[in-house]
Each structure stands twice: as structure tokens, then as C-alpha cells.
Amino acid sequence: MLFNSVHFLLFLPIVVILYYLINPKYRWVFLLIASYYFYMSWKAEYALIIIGSTIIDYWAGLRMDRAISQKRKRKYLFLSLASNLGVLFFFKYFNFFNDSIQTILDQFSIFYNKPELNVLLPVGISFYTFQTLSYSIEVYSGKQKAEKHFGIFALYVSFFPQLVAGPIERFARLGRQFKVKQHLKWNNIANGTRLIIYGLFIKMVIADNIALYVDQIYLKPETFSSWSIFQGVFLYSFQIYADFYGYSIIAIGSARLLGIDLMDNFRTPYLSKNIGEFWKRWHISLSTWFRDYLFIPLGGSRVKVSRLYLNIFIVFTVSGLWHGANWTFVIWGALHGLFYMIQNISAKLLGITQNETWPVLNFLKIIFNFVLVTIAWIFFRSESLDKALLILKSLFTNFNISDTFHIPFTILFLLIGFIISDILLYNKRFDSWISLKNIYIRWGIYFILIYSIIALAGVNNNPFIYFQF
Amino acid sequence: MEILKKIIIRILALSLFLCIANFLYTNTQWKEDTLQHADLLDSIAVKQNNTDVLYLSSSSNYFRPPTDTTTTTISQYLNLNYPSLRINSIHKGYMHSGIFYSILENIPVASPIRTIIVSVNLRSFGAFWVYSDVESNYSAQQLLMQPNYPPLLKRFLLSLNYFDNKSKKERESQFLTSWSTDTLKSLRSDFPYKTVIDWDHAIAKSNKYKNYDGSINYKATAFACNIVKAFAFEINDNHPRVKDLDKIVELSKKRDWNLIFHILPEDIEKADKMIGPEIPFLLNQTKNFLIQRYSGENFDFINNLVLLDASHFYEKYPTEHYNASGKIKIAKKLAESLKKYHSSAFKVYDFHEELSTEFKQDNDSLKNISLNEQISKLIPVIKNDSVWYNNVIKKANQNNISIEKQLYQEAQWLIEKK
Numbered sequence: 001m002l003f004n005s006v007h008f009l010l011f012l013p014i015v016v017i018l019y020y021l022i023n024p025k026y027r028w029v030f031l032l033i034a035s036y037y038f039y040m041s042w043k044a045e046y047a048l049i050i051i052g053s054t055i056i057d058y059w060a061g062l063r064m065d066r067a068i069s070q071k072r073k074r075k076y077l078f079l080s081l082a083s084n085l086g087v088l089f090f091f092k093y094f095n096f097f098n099d100s101i102q103t104i105l106d107q108f109s110i111f112y113n114k115p116e117l118n119v120l121l122p123v124g125i126s127f128y129t130f131q132t133l134s135y136s137i138e139v140y141s142g143k144q145k146a147e148k149h150f151g152i153f154a155l156y157v158s159f160f161p162q163l164v165a166g167p168i169e170r171f172a173r174l175g176r177q178f179k180v181k182q183h184l185k186w187n188n189i190a191n192g193t194r195l196i197i198y199g200l201f202i203k204m205v206i207a208d209n210i211a212l213y214v215d216q217i218y219l220k221p222e223t224f225s226s227w228s229i230f231q232g233v234f235l236y237s238f239q240i241y242a243d244f245y246g247y248s249i250i251a252i253g254s255a256r257l258l259g260i261d262l263m264d265n266f267r268t269p270y271l272s273k274n275i276g277e278f279w280k281r282w283h284i285s286l287s288t289w290f291r292d293y294l295f296i297p298l299g300g301s302r303v304k305v306s307r308l309y310l311n312i313f314i315v316f317t318v319s320g321l322w323h324g325a326n327w328t329f330v331i332w333g334a335l336h337g338l339f340y341m342i343q344n345i346s347a348k349l350l351g352i353t354q355n356e357t358w359p360v361l362n363f364l365k366i367i368f369n370f371v372l373v374t375i376a377w378i379f380f381r382s383e384s385l386d387k388a389l390l391i392l393k394s395l396f397t398n399f400n401i402s403d404t405f406h407i408p409f410t411i412l413f414l415l416i417g418f419i420i421s422d423i424l425l426y427n428k429r430f431d432s433w434i435s436l437k438n439i440y441i442r443w444g445i446y447f448i449l450i451y452s453i454i455a456l457a458g459v460n461n462n463p464f465i466y467f468q469f
Numbered sequence: 470m471e472i473l474k475k476i477i478i479r480i481l482a483l484s485l486f487l488c489i490a491n492f493l494y495t496n497t498q499w500k501e502d503t504l505q506h507a508d509l510l511d512s513i514a515v516k517q518n519n520t521d522v523l524y525l526s527s528s529s530n531y532f533r534p535p536t537d538t539t540t541t542t543i544s545q546y547l548n549l550n551y552p553s554l555r556i557n558s559i560h561k562g563y564m565h566s567g568i569f570y571s572i573l574e575n576i577p578v579a580s581p582i583r584t585i586i587v588s589v590n591l592r593s594f595g596a597f598w599v600y601s602d603v604e605s606n607y608s609a610q611q612l613l614m615q616p617n618y619p620p621l622l623k624r625f626l627l628s629l630n631y632f633d634n635k636s637k638k639e640r641e642s643q644f645l646t647s648w649s650t651d652t653l654k655s656l657r658s659d660f661p662y663k664t665v666i667d668w669d670h671a672i673a674k675s676n677k678y679k680n681y682d683g684s685i686n687y688k689a690t691a692f693a694c695n696i697v698k699a700f701a702f703e704i705n706d707n708h709p710r711v712k713d714l715d716k717i718v719e720l721s722k723k724r725d726w727n728l729i730f731h732i733l734p735e736d737i738e739k740a741d742k743m744i745g746p747e748i749p750f751l752l753n754q755t756k757n758f759l760i761q762r763y764s765g766e767n768f769d770f771i772n773n774l775v776l777l778d779a780s781h782f783y784e785k786y787p788t789e790h791y792n793a794s795g796k797i798k799i800a801k802k803l804a805e806s807l808k809k810y811h812s813s814a815f816k817v818y819d820f821h822e823e824l825s826t827e828f829k830q831d832n833d834s835l836k837n838i839s840l841n842e843q844i845s846k847l848i849p850v851i852k853n854d855s856v857w858y859n860n861v862i863k864k865a866n867q868n869n870i871s872i873e874k875q876l877y878q879e880a881q882w883l884i885e886k887k
Contacts, residue, residue: 006631186472204628447486454487454621455494457628459506459609 001041003250004204004457011038012196016257024181028151031159031178031258038160039123046122049087054157056083057132058150061139065146073140080136084129091121096325124164126322130289132157135171137293144171152178161254165247167265167285174262182259191431194446195253198430201449203246206418208458209411210239216405218381221391226398228405229391235407236381237374238415241270244283249430256431268426270373273365274347275340278373286322290315309344313337323380328388332379339372410456491621499620506627507613509559509572516557517580522547522807524558525569526588529733531560532790534783536850539793544586546800547807549818554811555581563603565593566713571614573720584727584810586803587717590789591735591755591774594710595702596647596665602640608633648698655703655754656747665701669694672744681862681872689859693743695786700740700748704755711762718766727810728768731803732756733789734777740787769806773799840884847880 001007015034022030040047060076067073089097098114105112135156138144147153156175162168182188217224217232224232248265255262269281279287298311313334320333375392382388425433434442503510516523524530524544531542544558559572569587576582592598612632613623626632635643648665662668678689704711714730721728740748756774763770781795782788791799797820808815852858865875 002630004629006626006629009629184472186475189472189476208628443482447490450483450486451490451494454490454625454628455498457625459627 001038003247003254004200007041012254012257019258020184027182028155028178032151032155035155035158035160035163039158039163042123043120046120049091049122049125050128050158053084053087053129053132054154056080057136057157058147058153060136061146061153062148064136064139077136077140081133084133084136088125088129090117091119091125093321093325100327127166127168128157128163130286130322131168134168134289134293138171147171147175149179159255159260161251161260162262165244165251166283167248167251167263168289169262169285174260177260185259188256188259191435192253192256192258194431194434195249195256195429197446197449197453199246199249199251199253200453201246202242202249202418204457205452206414207239207242207246208460209414209456210235210242210458212458212460213405213407213411214239214381218383218387218391221387221394222398223401224394224398224403224405225401226395228403229395229398231405231407233374233378233391233395235415237270237370237377238418240377240380241266242418253431264429268422270370271366271423271426272369273362274343274369275336275372276344278369279336286319290319294318309341312340316340326383327385328379328382331385331388332376335376335379336373339376343369414452414456487621491619494621494624495619499624502624503613507610509561509568509610510575510614512559513572513575516559517576517582519555520557520580520582521554522551522556522584522586522811523576523582524556524560524586524588525564525572526558526560527564527590527593527789528560528562529588529590529789529791530558532783532788534790534792536783537793541793541796543791543796543800543803546797546820547803549820550800550804550816551807551811551814552816553814563598563601563607565590565598566710566717568607568611570713570716570720571611573717573724574616575614576724578724582726584729584807585717585721586729586731586807587714589714589730589732589759591732591752592699592787592789594704594708594755595699596644596651597698599709600640600643600647602635602637604640605632605634651702653701653703653751656750660747665698668697668701672697678743678859681859681866686859689743692784692786696740696744696748699787700735700752702755703751704758711759714759714763718763718768721768729771729803729806730759730763730768731771731799731806732759732774734773734775734781734791734795734799735789736777736779736782736784736787737775738779739782739784769809771802771806773802776802840881843884844877844880847883848876851876851879 001011011034015031019027019030036047036050039050057080060080063076064073067076094115094117098112098116102112102114135144135147135153139146147156152175153171155178156169156171159169159174214232214236217229218236221229221232245266252262252264263285265284267281267284269278272278272281295311295315298314299307300311301308303311314337316333316337317330318333320329320331320336323329323332378391379385379388382391434445437445524547526543530544531540533540542558542560544556544560548554548556561568566587566589573585590598609627609632612627615623618626645666648669650664652663653660653665656663662671672693673690675690676685678686678693680686718728720726735752737749737752740752752774756772760770760772776798777791777795781791781798783790783792801820804815851861861875861879862872864879865872868875
């Protein structure tokens with residue numbers, strides 16, 4: 001069930017209405033059923049994977065809580081890690097792993113009878129496995145008491161607004177909200193609705209319209225001029241942002257209707273001055289997950305400089321791999337790691353500080369960082385390394401090719417509008433920003449957004465990009 | 470209560486806004502959106518007002534083989550017999566009865582259209598067509614062609630993908646599943662292949678189709694496989710195309726249209742030669758089902774299934790693409806049927822001129838060229854037809870001459886005969 005579907009637009013109000021009508025004591029049951037219904041509308045049998053993961057992690061959490069020794073605790077943590085990562089590996093990385101082995105062995109003319117697995121990737125598997133892993137790790141480290149209420153825990157794992165593409169929530173933040181009696185508040189309804197409208201606008205009007213042009217470029221880049229490829233590459237930066245940002249806002253808005261507060265996942269990331277800041281503003285729930293559960297256990301920043309950079313490189317590369325079973329994602333992550341290190345080193349050499357206030361310099365930093373991120377996106381979007389390299393090459397060599405590619409004025413206008421709105425919303429959220437405007441401006445904006453969603457949305461089979469992870 | 474009041478006010482405001490928005494959208498952007506996503510609506514708008522007889526078809530109406538120089542369609546040939554009638558066609562590749570129904574639904578009541586001719590392409594009942602990847606596009610068109618929805622709602626549903634919008638891979642999975650699981654129950658019990666996939670694989674492995682030198686003729690093998698995939702199917706009351714045809718019949722009754730269904734010719738001859746009697750059997754079974762289903766109805770159901778022979782077809786894979794003489798034959802049959810509803814408008818027409826013009830045009834273009842050059846133009850045409858070419862090879866073997874010489878003689882005979 002996609003957020004931008006008739007099914008969801010009918011499902012959500014029904015869930016919200018029934019949620020507030022039901023006895024608060026049983027709301028968790030209702031939400032759990034609704035969440036499983038939401039997930040099973042894709043492929044019913046894959047709900048078994050979530051159920052399995054839920055049972056194992058619930059049980060492992062309880063056992064860890066009761067364990068007397070650290071050694072015993074580690075056993076249950078290992079069980080949780082093995083089951084979650086095992087499932088992830090099986091469905092997502094099995095073929096990639098075998099393809100890579102075959103490629104390596106081919107170099108040495110060694111025959112490898114590659115096993116092939118033909119299974120559909122369960123939607124959201126990367127997200128909910130990481131969510132449950134965070135719970136297990138927190139219980140192991142003593143930061144979180146194991147949840148005894150199985151239903152609440154199961155709901156934490158499967159809560160439908162954030163189940164398939166985040167934000168990846170910690171149990172301490174999300175789980176406790178399910179135990180609180182949520183009253184029907186006008187603010188929640190109003191803000192939730194505002195966020196959903198804005199999210200649908202960003203996804204359906206901005207992202208989906210841009211996608212039509214980006215797809216052309218990435219399909220056959222060799223037939224386009226360098227200028228057209230440049231436009232396509234530039235557009236993709238905004239397509240993926242609008243797509244994922246839009247999804248996250250709809251998720252936050254949907255949860256808000258139920259009185260549940262989800263964390264912000266984006267904070268105007270393209271206004272970042274460096275890669276480090278970018279990852280504090282882009283997919284925040286994932287970057288904080290990697291910071292807390294990979295970077296810090298590797299030593300964090302309390303190590304030698306060379307070790308620090310190695311840790312950063314590892315984290316970024318693994319983060320790339322998390323996004324997809326393809327070397328393009330690994331390269332994308334590694335590039336971020338590389339750019340981070342280069343920016344860090346050059347800032348130190350040039351004596352440029354984080355808190356530099358010179359506007360021109362900050363502006364240049366923002367533009368430069370955007371360029372780096374856009375270059376990395378080429379690998380993220382390309383189906384293969386060859387395609388990514390072809391696009392990079394064509395950017396600088398296809399000057400003599402002429403084509404008829406052009407971005408219509410309406411799309412440019414919408415894109416500029418989106419960029420301006422993003423700047424206006426710097427460090428603010430749409431619902432809180434618009435609630436401060438007077439009623440005429442508010443309603444004028446609502447009508448523009450609603451009309452755009454209805455009449456200007458892109459038409460194509462465009463699921464949310466991050467659903468494939 | 471207060472919250473409920475606020476919600477109701479906002480819903481009312483939204484409803485009012487949507488009514489105004491629909492008016493604005495219909496008068497500004499709707500036309501552009503239909504041109505982009507539902508060009509059939511534009512065809513209807515252009516033609517419905519100046520048409521007496523509407524001919525609905527897929528590419529069979531207009532496809533021109535490279536050997537033809539004329540671009541006259543079947544419906545235009547038909548018009549030659551009815552010069553006082555305005556016979557227009559709406560045709561597009563891969564259209565089928567479901568789309569035809571949507572087109573007919575959108576014909577205004579005030580339209581002068583009195584007669585509808587629906588070409589029934591039996592291949593459109595097969596899984597490959599039912600689940601073809603153009604269905605997503607047609608499904609989007611059908612959504613925008615819904616007659617009773619406000620344009621703004623249709624546009625919104627379109628952007629929410631509220632139509633049968635599947636990727637190419639999903640469609641492929643659908644027809645592969647159909648070919649693997651639908652059993653061909655009506656074939657004789659000792660027939661070894663019960664599903665299309667089994668049959669297709671057997672043909673592919675059979676090495677039955679050989680070149681003159683004994684090597685496998687992969688082109689012919691592929692063609693044979695495609696015949697099975699295109700025509701090996703069985704239909705019943707629940708088949709989507711059958712339901713679409715039922716809806717067309719009901720609508721025609723309601724709108725008091727004269728209705729003619731005509732089954733398009735298929736190259737049964739080639740199917741029989743290459744595969745065996747099973748394909749003709751299945752096609753005839755489908756034809757009989759349809760004839761029986763609609764026999765009691767008050768409209769014409771023309772069976773043109775075996776009207777044409779192999780020489781009228783142009784195929785790289787099984788299609789209903791006819792040369793000019795094939796189209797003329799179909800048009801003549803339709804003209805006879807149309808007499809029932811428009812007898813006073815019928816005029817006898819001698820198509821000899823069209824046929825001789827066709828070849829004359831060919832010859833005109835060739836008249837200043839030597840015989841040898843004419844022959845060298847025709848040889849690739851013969852080679853392109855795998856059955857014809859194999860016959861040439863057999864003849865060459867029988868006559869104990871080279872294939873090139875036999876080809877030359879074949880082409881020379883054809884030119885001198887015409």
C-alpha cells in the first residue's frame with residue numbers, strides 16, 4: 001500500500017476514526033492489526049518475516065534483561081543480530097554476494113557454481129530489521145529495559161506509518177508513546193493533515209514530475225548532450241530528496257493524526273556546508289543509527305586521526321551497502337566517506353572553522369557540498385558501475401551531441417518553488433511554519449498544494465525510491 | 470464536538486474548493502492532459518460528429534507491409550462501396566474490445582453515428598495480449614475516458630495510479646504464469662503438451678525446422694513458437710474480452726446502434742503447416758464459442774477467420790497485418806454485411822483498379838529499371854517469408870539447381886505473372 005494511493009487515502013481516515021472511538025486500553029491491538037493489514041497488502045506471506053523477527057527479538061530482549069552475566073547477554077544479542085542480519089542477508093545480499101565471488105574467481109579462471117535465489121525483496125526489510133536491532137543493542141547495553149508487553153513491542157516493530165521506509169525509531173522514543181492514552185486533539189489532526197498534504201505535494205508533484213525527465217537521461221545517457229545530462233543529474237538530486245522527504249513527512253503526519261510523534265528525518269540537507277553536516281540533516285534516523293551502533297563501537301572520535309578516518313570510511317561504506325545490494329551503492333557510500341575526509345582535512349589545513357559566519361564563504365561551501373553530493377548521487381541512481389561511469393564521462397564529452405531534451409517551464413517553476421520553500425523552512429517543519437501564518441495565507445497555500453496534487457502530479461508507476469531498500 | 474465542528478467546516482470548504490477547481494481544470498488543463506494521456510478521447514471528439522459508420526480496430530486496419538505502396542485502410546476500402554456514407558475509423562496498435570467499449574461509451578448521444586463495426590482479433594484473447602505492457606497505458610486512457618466522473622477526479626485518480634498500472638516485468642510475470650498454469654483441456658487427450666510453456670519449449674528443442682543444408686532454421690523455429698504463444702488459448706464466459714464484447718452488445722442495444730462484429734482473418738494455413746492441426750482447432754473453437762454466444766443477438770457476426778490465404782499476410786511474428794488485396798477482400802465481405810443497414814447507400818465498386826493500381830504503382834516505380842533489378846528487389850521479399858523460402862529451397866533441391874538460381878526463377882515468374 002503506497003502512501004500515494006487510493007487505498008491508503010481510504011485506509012488512513014478509517015484507522016484514525018476507529019482509533020479514537022476504540023477503548024484506549026485496546027488501541028494497541030487495533031493499531032497492530034491495522035499495521036499488519038498495511039504491510040500484508042503488498043505480499044501477505046512476508047508478514048511472517050516480521051512476526052518471526054518480532055518473536056525472536058522480544059524473547060531475546062527478555063532473556064538479556066534476566067541474564068546474570070555479560071556472557072549470557074551476549075549470547076542473546078548474538079541471536080538477535082544473527083536472525084535479523086541473517087534475514088537481511090538472505091533476502092537482500094545473497095545474490096550480490098555470490099555474483100561478487102564469481103566475479104573475483106573469474107579473474108583467476110576458477111569455476112564457481114553460483115547458487116541463484118529468486119525471491120522478492122520484502123518491502124522495508126532494511127528498515128524494520130535495523131529498528132529491532134537498535135532495541136536489542138539498547139537492551140544489551142542496559143540503556144533500555146526489555147519490554148514485557150508483547151503487543152506493544154510488536155507494534156513498535158510494525159507501526160505502519162514508519163514500517164517500510166522509516167524514520168527508524170528507538171524503542172525509548174516510540175514504544176513509550178503507545179502506552180500513553182492519546183486524546184483527540186485538534187492540533188494533532190490539523191498538523192497531521194498539513195504534513196500529509198505537504199508530503200503528497202512534494203512526492204507527487206515535485207518528485208514524480210522530475211522522475212519522468214531523469215529516467216530519460218539515465219536510460220540512454222550516450223544519446224544526450226552534456227548539458228542535458230547535467231540537467232538530469234541535477235534534477236535527480238531533487239527527485240530523491242523530494243521523494244524521500246515527502247514520504248517521511250507523510251509518515252510523520254499519519255502518526256501525528258494518531259497522536260504519535262515520529263522523529264524528523266530531514267532538515268534542509270542541501271543547505272549543508274559539508275558532508276558531516278549533510279548527514280546530520282539527511283535521513284537523520286539512519287545516520288544516528290550508524291553513529292550509535294557502528295561508529296561509536298568502532299571507537300568513535302576518541303581514537304587516533306588515522307583510525308578516526310578509517311572508522312568514518314567504514315561507516316559510510318556500510319551505509320552505502322545498506323541502501324542496496326550493488327557496488328554502485330557501496331561506491332556512493334565510500335564517496336561520501338572520501339569527501340568527508342577531504343573536507344575535514346582541507347578545512348583544518350585552511351583554518352576554516354565549522355562556525356564560519358562569512359556569508360559568501362558559507363554560500364560557496366553550500367554550493368560546493370551540493371555538487372559533491374550530486375556527483376555521488378550519480379552512482380546511487382545508476383543501475384551499474386558502467387552506467388555511472390558512462391554518465392560521468394558523457395557529462396564532459398558529449399558537447400557535440402544535440403538533442404531535444406528540455407525541462408518544461410512548469411517543472412522548473414515547481415522546482416524553484418520547492419527550493420525556495422526548503423530555504424524558508426530552514427530548521428523548521430512545515431506544520432509549525434504554516435500554523436503561524438494568517439488564515440488567508442494558510443488557506444491559500446493549502447489550496448495551491450491540494451490543486452497541484454490533484455491536477456499536476458506526475459503520472460507514472462513511481463513507488464517511493466526508498467521502498468526498494 | 471468542537472473538533473468535529475472544525476472538521477466539518479473544513480470538509481465543506483474543501484468540497485466547495487474542489488467544485489471550483491474542477492471547473493477551472495476542465496476549462497484549462499484537461500484538454501492538454503487528455504492529449505497526453507488519453508489521445509483516444511481526442512479521436513472521438515474529432516470523428517464522432519462527422520461519422521455515420523464507425524470502424525474500430527487495432528493495427529490490422531492500417532498496417533502497410535513494405536511490399537505495398539498503397540496506404541488505404543480496410544475502412545477506406547469499405548467506404549468505396551458506400552461513397553455517400555461517412556465511414557471513419559478509430560484504430561491504434563494493440564487496441565481490443567475493452568478499449569472499444571470505452572470509446573463507445575464516450576460517443577455523445579447527439580452523434581450521427583448509426584453503425585459500429587468492431588474488428589474481433591482472436592489473438593487479443595491470448596495471454597500475451599491480455600497482459601501486454603501497453604495495457605498500463607490503455608488502462609490509464611480508460612480511466613480518463615470514464616464518462617461519469619468529473620475531470621478533476623479522473624486526473625487525481627490517474628496520479629494515484631488508480632488503474633491497472635503494472636511494470637513490464639509484472640506483465641511478463643502475468644503472461645508467463647498464464648502460459649504455465651492454464652491447461653489446454655480441449656485438445657485431444659493424447660496430445661503431449663497441456664500448457665503453452667510445455668508446447669513452446671518442445672518446439673524450441675525439436676530442431677524440426679531446418680535450412681536446405683540441414684542446419685536448424687532458428688527464424689522458423691522462433692516463428693513456430695510465437696504461433697503457439699499467440700494462438701494456443703481457450704476462452705469461456707469469464708474471459709475479459711468476452712465480457713467486453715457483451716458490454717458492447719448491451720451498449721449498442723441501449724444506443725440503438727447497428728452492430729457488426731467481424732472476426733479478423735488469421736494465417737491458419739501457416740499455423741497448420743508449421744505446427745499441426747491443433748492451432749487451427751483452438752482458433753476455430755474460439756470462433757465457434759463467439760458465434761454461438763452471439764447467435765441469438767440482433768446483429769451481424771461475420772466470420773472472416775479463414776477468408777485469406779498465406780499470401781495475404783505480412784508477418785515477422787503472427788499478426789493480422791494484411792497486404793492490399795487482403796484488406797480489399799475483408800472490405801468486400803464487410804460491404805455485403807453493411808447492406809443490411811445501409812442498402813440504399815451501397816454502390817458496386819470494381820476493386821480491380823485498386824489492385825492493378827497497387828501493382829502498377831509497384832511497376833511504375835520499377836518501369837525504368839531492368840528486369841534483373843526488379844528481380845533483385847523481390848528476392849529479399851521471398852527470403853523474408855520463411856515458409857516461401859523453404860519451399861524455394863525444396864524446389865532447388867528437386868530441380869538440382871542452386872538456391873540463388875531458384876530464387877531468381879521464382880522472382881522472375883512473379884514479375885512476369887503480374
